[in-house]
Amino acid sequence: MQRAPAIETHAMQISCPYCDSARITIKNYGKKAGGTLGTIAGAAAGFTGALSGSETGFTIDALGGVIDAVLGGIAGGTAGGMAGLALGEMVDQQILNNYACRDCSHCFSLQMD
Numbered sequence: 001m002q003r004a005p006a007i008e009t010h011a012m013q014i015s016c017p018y019c020d021s022a023r024i025t026i027k028n029y030g031k032k033a034g035g036t037l038g039t040i041a042g043a044a045a046g047f048t049g050a051l052s053g054s055e056t057g058f059t060i061d062a063l064g065g066v067i068d069a070v071l072g073g074i075a076g077g078t079a080g081g082m083a084g085l086a087l088g089e090m091v092d093q094q095i096l097n098n099y100a101c102r103d104c105s106h107c108f109s110l111q112m113d
Helices: 029-056 062-094
Strands: 024-026 099-101
Touching: 029 062
Parallel strands: none
Antiparallel strands: 024 099
């Protein structure tokens, strides 16, 4: 039996522009904040949208309205969280100094060409 060939991956080596150290950490503050806020906003919008829809439809089964609201909150939270993560990642890469050197504490961003 033949083995599958090993796939080599080459990660980009990031080094500090100040001290040239390779001990770099990624902060991702925008991504964390965007994901959290997007999830909360999406869940609230999904929950209230489903709840108002069930009131408009005048459902007889109250449990069905609650289940719809919970499912709407989950779906809205998921969609909002994904959108928030994408926006936060863009903020991290384009606006914030997302990388920090563990040796000299210099914060910097990568220059995209």
